[in-house]
Amino acid sequence: MQDYRESVPRDIPLHQVVMRISATDLDDGNNGIVSYSLARHPHSPNDIDFFEIVSETGEVKLKQRFDSKEVRPWTFSLSLRTDWGLITNPFRLSSECQLDF
Secondary structure (H helix, E strand, O other), X not given: OOOEEEEOOOOOOOOOEEEEOOOOOOOOHHHHOOEEEEEOEOOEOOHHHHEEEOOOOOEEEEOOOOOOOOOOEEEXXXXXXXXXXXXXXXXXXXXXXXXXX
């Protein structure tokens, strides 16, 4: 899975989409369902607190305001799961996401 990097305006409203992640699984039925989630990045574990993801669509949204004077990349990890038909062992991929405000 590729890493993602986006530039976002500093004045973006809360709950606005800042990034869209997309993946497809060519399987049929439950095995073709893709679900997205965010995870803490080891180098910036608190950055995830500022974002939320719609698990069904991969839309990453701004959840809370951050200090506008702080200029740095905001980083979190992204996971996707697929092959839900195999509930005991769904397939999982991870990637790094970075947002520049």
